[in-house]
Amino acid sequence: MIFNKRGRGFASADCQVTGRRPSFGNAVSHSHRRTPRRWSPNIQLKTYYLPSEGRRIRLRVSAKGIKVIDRDGIEAVVARLRRHGQQI
Numbered sequence: 001m002i003f004n005k006r007g008r009g010f011a012s013a014d015c016q017v018t019g020r021r022p023s024f025g026n027a028v029s030h031s032h033r034r035t036p037r038r039w040s041p042n043i044q045l046k047t048y049y050l051p052s053e054g055r056r057i058r059l060r061v062s063a064k065g066i067k068v069i070d071r072d073g074i075e076a077v078v079a080r081l082r083r084h085g086q087q088i
Contacts (some may be wrong), residue, residue: 013040016086017077018067046075057088 003079008050014021020041042063053073061069069077078088 013043014058015041015043015057015062015063015065016059016081017068020062020064050074050078058088 022041023039025037025039027037028034043056043060044063044066046061046066047058048069057078059065067085077084
């Protein structure tokens with residue numbers, strides 16, 4: 001697994017397929033006090049098999065990224081990522 005320095009969570013909380021990153025805003029209490037907070041995407045470390053290369057790859061994907069891979073297929077998604085310069 002990929003962990004940050006403290007051993008908690010992912011070092012990079014962005015989806016390799018959709019590009020989703022954490023969003024920032026304010027937590028608003030009952031008295032309307034605002035404190036900064038962050039919403040992290042639902043990042044999963046998934047292993048996919050590439051039949052064309054005969055090997056497995058690990059991707060950091062969000063829940064929506066998993067749906068995109070299910071819809072388009074892993075081969076098409078990997079081809080798109082490589083076209084955009086990402087090393088897989």
